[in-house]
Amino acid sequence: MDMESVSRKLATWIKEKVKEAGCRGVVLGLSGGLDSSVLAVLCQRALPQNTLALLMPCHSIDTDRIHAEMVAKKFSIPTRIVPLDNVYDSLLETLPDFQPDAEVAKLTHANIKTRLRMITLYYTANQLRYIVAGSSNRSELTIGYFTKYGDGGVDIIPLGNLVKSQVRELARYLEIPGEIIVKPPSAGLWEGQTDEEEMGLTYEVLDNYILAGNAPVELKKTLEARKSASFHKREAPPIAPV
Numbered sequence: 552m553d554m555e556s557v558s559r560k561l562a563t564w565i566k567e568k569v570k571e572a573g574c575r576g577v578v579l580g581l582s583g584g585l586d587s588s589v590l591a592v593l594c595q596r597a598l599p600q601n602t603l604a605l606l607m608p609c610h611s612i613d614t615d616r617i618h619a620e621m622v623a624k625k626f627s628i629p630t631r632i633v634p635l636d637n638v639y640d641s642l643l644e645t646l647p648d649f650q651p652d653a654e655v656a657k658l659t660h661a662n663i664k665t666r667l668r669m670i671t672l673y674y675t676a677n678q679l680r681y682i683v684a685g686s687s688n689r690s691e692l693t694i695g696y697f698t699k700y701g702d703g704g705v706d707i708i709p710l711g712n713l714v715k716s717q718v719r720e721l722a723r724y725l726e727i728p729g730e731i732i733v734k735p736p737s738a739g740l741w742e743g744q745t746d747e748e749e750m751g752l753t754y755e756v757l758d759n760y761i762l763a764g765n766a767p768v769e770l771k772k773t774l775e776a777r778k779s780a781s782f783h784k785r786e787a788p789p790i791a792p793v
Contacts, residue, residue, distance in 0.1 A: 552717060554724035558593065561709050565597040565684065568707045572682050576601025578675050579684040580668050580702075581630065583618030585736060586686040586710060588727050589718055593709055594684055595628045603681065604628050607671055609635040609664045618731050625728065631675075635667050642667075665701030673704075682706040690715040690757050694774060695781020696750055703784055714761055715754040 569577055577594045581587050581604035594602040606619050623630045642663060651659065672683045685705030687697050689712055697703045710718055715736070722732050736746040736754065747753050752770070760766040760774055 552720065554721050557713075557721060558596070558724060561593050562597040565594055565707065565709055569598060569601075569682055572706065574680050574682050576603065576679065576681045577684050577707075578603045578605060578672055578679065578681045579686065580605050580607055580672060581619045581623065581628070582606075582686075583615035583620075583622070583731065584686075585715075585722055585727070585731055585734075586688055586718055588618075588622045588731055589722050589725060590684055590686040590709060591622060591628050592626050592725050592727065595626055601681070602628060603675065603679065604630045605668075605671060605675060606630055606632045607635050607668045608632070609639050609667065618728070618734075621728050622731070633671050635664070635671065638667060639663060662698045662701055665698040666704075669701050669704040676706075684709060686710060688713055688715055688718050690754055690761060691746075692785060693761055694750070694757070694777040695784045696746070697784065699784045714758040716758045 565577060569575070576598050579587065579590055579594060579602075581591050591602070591604050594604075604619075604623060606616060608616060620630070622628065643660065669683075675681070676683050683705045685702060685708045687702060687705075687708050688710045691697050692708070692711055713721065719732060750757070756766065756770070757774070760771065764771075766774065
């Protein structure tokens with residue numbers, strides 16, 4: 552792909568979507584990861600005076616904040632830090648505990664973090680008359696690797712037609728710091744969490760399946776099943792006929 556052309560088209564598309572919405576700018580969450588870093592730079596190119604990146608730590612590791620601040624400084628992206636640790640802790644103390652098994656509890660708690668970030672982004676967007684940009688890529692969207700009404704709760708998804716390897720290529724073109732490009736992709740949901748471990752496959756395998764249909768028969772069945780099971784995440788809620 553011609554990444555110069557791709558970056559230009561995406562920046563133009565972002566600007567057009569903001570205008571179509573009758574809004575002034577765009578707000579996004581900057582996590583210190585690859586996708587949000589690329590998104591932040593594209594938004595800044597599209598609307599240099601009206602882009603705001605929020606850093607929303609929630610019992611997050613220091614490296615993520617350092618990388619997010621590194622991107623913001625290098626590309627002169629305005630930021631605000633909104634710590635969510637106390638809100639998250641208070642909410643867990645308030646919500647009923649149905650005592651699920653450990654794995655279910657861990658995922659449920661992680662989803663609270665992403666949904667708190669969604670609330671924070673829309674609070675900001677409402678005040679500034681901005682729209683919310685999400686950083687999901689095609690690889691994640693295909694198999695539903697995102698939280699419904701969490702990181703999936705956005706107005707636009709500029710990277711939604713690029714698989715992870717293409718986003719990484721775009722990051723190199725945009726000159727995103729190298730340590731962000733090469734570090735294991737992670738949503739930062741818990742200590743040591745990585746996307747590939749949680750998905751149970753590598754982005755390389757997933758991208759090959761999406762772009763060329765290349766995967767062993769059993770893996771194809773698994774991926775098709777995950778795609779089907781996550782259909783509800785990519786569609787508006789069904790409305791009953793009368």
